[in-house]
Amino acid sequence: MAFLRPKGRGALRRLARCLLAITLLGAAEARAAAPSREYQLKAIFLFNFSQFVAWPAGSLGDAQAPFVVGVLGNDPFGDYLDATVLGEKIGGHPMVVRRYRRVEDVGDCQVLFISGSEEGRLEGIIARLGGRNILTVGDAANFSRSGGMVRFVMEEGRIRLKIDVQAARSAGLTISSKLLRAAAIVTREEE
Amino acid sequence: MGFRSGPMNPPARQQDAKPFRPGGAGGRFAIAVAAALLAFAAACPRASAQSEPLLQPSDLKKLSVEELMDIDVTSVSRHAEKLSETASAIQVITSDDIERSAATSIPEALRLASNLEVAQIDSRQWAIAARGFNNLFADKMLVLMDGRSVYTPLYAGVYWDVQDTIMEDIDRIEVISGPGATQWGANAVNGVINITTKSAKDTQGGLVVVGGGSELEDSEEVRYGGQLAPGVYYRAYAKYFDRGNSDLPDGASATDAWRMGRTGFRIDADKGDGTVATLQGDYYDGTVTRMGPADILMSGGNLIGRWTRELGDQSEVSAQAYYDETYRKIPNSFTQTLNTYDFDFHHRLPLGKRNDITWGLGYRLEADDITNTPAEAFLPAKDSERTFNTFVQDEITLVRDRLHLTLGSKYEHYNFTDPEFEPSARVAWTPSSNQTVWSAVSRAVRVPSRIDLDLYEPATPPYQVAGGPGVVSEKVNAYELGYRRQVTPDVAVSLATFYNEYSNLRGLQPLNPPAAFPVDVASGLRGESAGGELTADWRVTAAWRLRAGWTELRVNSEPEPGSIDRVSGQSIALDPNHQGQLRSMLDLSAAWQLDAALRYVGPITNRAVPGYTEGDLRVGWRPLPAWELSIDGENLLHDHHAEFGPAGSRREIGRSIFTKVEWHF
Numbered sequence: 017m018a019f020l021r022p023k024g025r026g027a028l029r030r031l032a033r034c035l036l037a038i039t040l041l042g043a044a045e046a047r048a049a050a051p052s053r054e055y056q057l058k059a060i061f062l063f064n065f066s067q068f069v070a071w072p073a074g075s076l077g078d079a080q081a082p083f084v085v086g087v088l089g090n091d092p093f094g095d096y097l098d099a100t101v102l103g104e105k106i107g108g109h110p111m112v113v114r115r116y117r118r119v120e121d122v123g124d125c126q127v128l129f130i131s132g133s134e135e136g137r138l139e140g141i142i143a144r145l146g147g148r149n150i151l152t153v154g155d156a157a158n159f160s161r162s163g164g165m166v167r168f169v170m171e172e173g174r175i176r177l178k179i180d181v182q183a184a185r186s187a188g189l190t191i192s193s194k195l196l197r198a199a200a201i202v203t204r205e206e207e
Numbered sequence: 208m209g210f211r212s213g214p215m216n217p218p219a220r221q222q223d224a225k226p227f228r229p230g231g232a233g234g235r236f237a238i239a240v241a242a243a244l245l246a247f248a249a250a251c252p253r254a255s256a257q258s259e260p261l262l263q264p265s266d267l268k269k270l271s272v273e274e275l276m277d278i279d280v281t282s283v284s285r286h287a288e289k290l291s292e293t294a295s296a297i298q299v300i301t302s303d304d305i306e307r308s309a310a311t312s313i314p315e316a317l318r319l320a321s322n323l324e325v326a327q328i329d330s331r332q333w334a335i336a337a338r339g340f341n342n343l344f345a346d347k348m349l350v351l352m353d354g355r356s357v358y359t360p361l362y363a364g365v366y367w368d369v370q371d372t373i374m375e376d377i378d379r380i381e382v383i384s385g386p387g388a389t390q391w392g393a394n395a396v397n398g399v400i401n402i403t404t405k406s407a408k409d410t411q412g413g414l415v416v417v418g419g420g421s422e423l424e425d426s427e428e429v430r431y432g433g434q435l436a437p438g439v440y441y442r443a444y445a446k447y448f449d450r451g452n453s454d455l456p457d458g459a460s461a462t463d464a465w466r467m468g469r470t471g472f473r474i475d476a477d478k479g480d481g482t483v484a485t486l487q488g489d490y491y492d493g494t495v496t497r498m499g500p501a502d503i504l505m506s507g508g509n510l511i512g513r514w515t516r517e518l519g520d521q522s523e524v525s526a527q528a529y530y531d532e533t534y535r536k537i538p539n540s541f542t543q544t545l546n547t548y549d550f551d552f553h554h555r556l557p558l559g560k561r562n563d564i565t566w567g568l569g570y571r572l573e574a575d576d577i578t579n580t581p582a583e584a585f586l587p588a589k590d591s592e593r594t595f596n597t598f599v600q601d602e603i604t605l606v607r608d609r610l611h612l613t614l615g616s617k618y619e620h621y622n623f624t625d626p627e628f629e630p631s632a633r634v635a636w637t638p639s640s641n642q643t644v645w646s647a648v649s650r651a652v653r654v655p656s657r658i659d660l661d662l663y664e665p666a667t668p669p670y671q672v673a674g675g676p677g678v679v680s681e682k683v684n685a686y687e688l689g690y691r692r693q694v695t696p697d698v699a700v701s702l703a704t705f706y707n708e709y710s711n712l713r714g715l716q717p718l719n720p721p722a723a724f725p726v727d728v729a730s731g732l733r734g735e736s737a738g739g740e741l742t743a744d745w746r747v748t749a750a751w752r753l754r755a756g757w758t759e760l761r762v763n764s765e766p767e768p769g770s771i772d773r774v775s776g777q778s779i780a781l782d783p784n785h786q787g788q789l790r791s792m793l794d795l796s797a798a799w800q801l802d803a804a805l806r807y808v809g810p811i812t813n814r815a816v817p818g819y820t821e822g823d824l825r826v827g828w829r830p831l832p833a834w835e836l837s838i839d840g841e842n843l844l845h846d847h848h849a850e851f852g853p854a855g856s857r858r859e860i861g862r863s864i865f866t867k868v869e870w871h872f
Contacts, residue, residue, distance in 0.1 A: 060267040100264040198272045
């Protein structure tokens with residue numbers, strides 16, 4: 017039974033050990049990650065929302081003021097979101113990305129992605145943002161229930177939107193029917 | 208670790224396979240594959256150390272919201288990211304894959320995983336294994352349904368004829384080839400099959416499926432789901448089917464038609480406060496006709512409770528308890544009643560920034576009562592097996608998003624064997640977001656089952672088979688190396704290679720050599736296996752998807768040095784050296800689907816089962832959102848073909864056509 021010859025066996029075992037070592041060594045070259053495809057697409061959605069939502073006149077400040085896409089909490093997008101908004105303008109306002117560690121840090125901002133890292137504090141965060149003209153976006157399971165406006169849900173590997181129109185309206189935002197057609201409309205109570 | 212949901216991996220492409228020569232080609236094949244992979248892995252990361260976004264923002268911004276919503280992100284989503292970083296050979300069968308196949312049962316659906324050997328023995332019996340040693344009593348797989356272990360301690364294998372549910376309610380089937388002992392549980396020596404059904408929340412409303420055909424003669428399924436309170440959902444189902452006879456090699460009926468009725472429920476509560484609870488149960492009853500002896504009767508039921516609480520971002524605790532009862536009466540052979548009580552607890556917690564710890568413990572009591580017959584006996588007739596296990600695993604982030612090392616060990620204590628440690632080390636290196644190289648070294652054991660320890664033939668002395676007083680646990684040391692790559696957003700490939708060394712495999716030892724009989728069961732064999740599992744997934748257009756898989760496998764066993772095990776003088780392996788499949792899923796329009804599959808399984812030389820190629824075809828038509836009509840053709844290329852059984856008592860599997868109507872309300 018040549019297949020069981022000790023010689024071949026030892027060689028394979030050595031090979032297996034070698035491979036482990038090489039795998040470990042190779043890591044020295046590691047670099048910063050691109051986000052997963054899911055978050056690449058979500059970054060594109062964040063950009064798209066700027067096209068389908070109307071903010072109250074004057075809420076953006078003067079013409080020089082930027083249109084801010086904010087990320088609160090752990091940033092899942094890496095520099096992909098920056099690449100997405102690079103060179104884009106909304107009604108003359110240049111689009112920029114800002115990142116915030118705490119809700120207290122959120123300054124002028126039009127679209128705010130609230131990261132999954134904030135899941136446990138969502139209600140407090142959204143309550144604190146209440147009254148400001150900020151479109152809140154998130155993907156935590158309790159996002160709509162906590163009063164968030166646009167929630168990403170995954171269905172069979174695809175991104176779906178759940179939008180709470182009332183929550184957006186009470187923040188002075190009007191969401192285009194084009195976007196609403198592609199989304200499921202929810203209310204906080206139903207969720 | 209039943210309630211763990213894992214990631215997914217796409218299946219495969221055909222590759223030329225060298226014919227197996229007994230002179231050691233198997234070992235050379237494994238070395239060649241491993242060497243090629245090593246060269247590739249060593250060259251690749253340098254070429255693409257720069258992380259490359261899979262999709263350019265400028266391209267995506269041109270798409271409409273609807274088009275964006277149509278992009279499948281599973282291949283690299285949060286779950287899948289976990290998957291793509293998973294250091295094991297995992298393939299996932301989704302509910303969509305099942306719907307698009309001609310599968311009408313769980314074993315048929317398992318054919319979708321190209322890393323499994325799936326052979327139909329007769330109308331109801333299947334031999335299903337990963338990485339070799341396949342058999343009707345294949346005993347090296349852990350199979351779970353919603354966290355409930357379904358292999359029987361009688362022979363450490365699965366009675367596939369009683370594992371079922373409404374096919375539309377299956378959420379996913381994860382198939383891991385290779386040992387999963389640390390993370391999963393006992394018996395995960397060569398692989399894990401983890402079947403998960405949908406949450407009751409995802410099966411709201413009514414469903415009626417009625418069908419009929421040539422093998423599955425008639426099938427009726429009814430399910431209804433509703434809401435009990437805010438956040439609390441339920442479903443209840445019932446199903447019944449009649450399956451026809453398999454064929455004798457001359458085409459005559461093998462008289463093994465059978466029927467089964469089944470009912471069950473599931474309640475899921477998720478009130479959004481971080482606590483999720485599930486209660487579910489099933490009951491079934493069935494009858495199998497036979498050529499000579501009286502009908503086989505089988506029935507059983509189970510009740511599972513599961514509770515999970517999130518403690519923070521990366522931390523949760525979960526507990527699960529279940530009761531399972533099975534009854535099987537095989538006239539002229541034996542009758543067994545088995546009661547299983549199982550409890551599991553898991554806790555996951557981060558430790559510092561780099562360590563993700565999971566630990567847990569479990570206890571299982573399996574008590575059975577066997578009514579023996581004069582021809583054969585399990586002695587003692589009543590027995591109980593108590594198992595205690597505890598495990599700890601640490602997923603260490605060596606380089607963020609790039610390099611992860613998972614170390615763990617399980618400790619198992621049985622009332623009848625020495626304690627067993629099952630350690631493993633797995634490393635996953637993600638040099639860029641679209642590729643992962645992984646490797647693992649692990650050890651797993653299969654503790655003796657009743658068929659190993661307690662089988663006597665005849666039931667009274669003098670015995671021809673005299674139990675297995677000296678049987679110890681089978682052990683495997685496994686070495687694995689794999690590579691996954693998302694070549695383009697539409698093409699994914701993966702390769703998993705392995706080399707396994709087995710010791711203390713079960714054999715039969717003559718008690719008065721050189722006389723071949725009597726024998727006792729002994730742990731006198733050792734074995735080796737090596738192989739590679741290649742898969743490819745290509746989304747040709749938004750409406751057309753191709754998947755392919757090719758698996759090479761070499762398995763051998765021989766007596767341990769000094770062993771007098773001569774009864775198993777030839778290798779006990781009954782595995783094809785090659786197998787492959789190609790699947791096509793095509794949306795002709797919004798209402799019409801056309802799906803096809805072709806599979807090739809090489810000959811099983813130890814048993815003189817010829818190789819075969821078979822094809823399936825499915826046409827689905829959804830004239831209205833609530834109505835679907837489909838015609839499934841299975842094994843269309845031959846009138847009947849053999850897949851496994853020994854010549855002489857071999858049954859063959861016939862061509863079958865099945866039509867069904869599905870109504871959602």
